[in-house]
């Protein structure tokens with residue numbers, strides 16, 4: 001991978017997102033530095049990722065194990081950590097555990113157990129977030145709320161897992177007031193979960209908000225936002241969904 005010799009056009013995009021994030025933080029009365037930016041790179045080339053890897057990006061977000069492997073092999077991330085944010089199948093767990101700083105999208109007991117076992121095998125502790133199905137959208141992605149508390153208990157007991165917070169993808173709305181309701185609901189769940197978490201000092205991350213909704217998410221307490229198209233532009237059609 002050729003090193004960028006000067007700030008790329010993507011740095012400008014990142015900077016612009018950062019400014020919007022800071023403005024939202026300010027109007028919520030929060031310090032801008034407390035909010036992290038995860039640049040979502042699904043469907044992007046290693047060159048694109050590498051040339052974006054400048055100031056302002058805290059971590060990269062990958063949706064697919066396959067892309068994580070390719071981008072990792074091609075050294076696309078520079079010195080930035082990578083998070084896994086997509087739907088993770090249990091048969092892909094080996095390709096992800098130990099390779100990413102955080103798995104944000106843990107959405108079932110089966111997946112939690114598979115991650116714990118693989119982390120045990122590698123002799124490591126894997127950091128994770130739980131992904132509740134906020135708004136009970138018709139989605140296979142999040143944990144149904146009825147199963148959320150039992151799963152939190154299991155995460156507490158898993159020896160090779162460090163539970164660090166929640167990630168949410170609320171239903172998409174054109175109207176940001178509606179998104180805000182769901183973000184607020186997620187924040188309340190986050191606060192309740194913190195009190196029931198074994199290692200409360202580690203439970204600090206609330207990942208919510210994407211290109212079209214991160215301002216509303218920050219106003220409701222997000223401290224990690226995931227921005228893809230806002231930095232890299234529209235994805236090819238096939239890459240648009242998770």
Ligand SMILES: *Cc1c(COP(=O)(O)O)cnc(C)c1O
Nearest residue numbers: 040085210211226227228229242
């Ligand atoms: C694609 C994706 C994003 C980013 O979406 P944009 O609208 O491109 O900003 C964020 N989170 C997850 C889980 C995603 O799959």
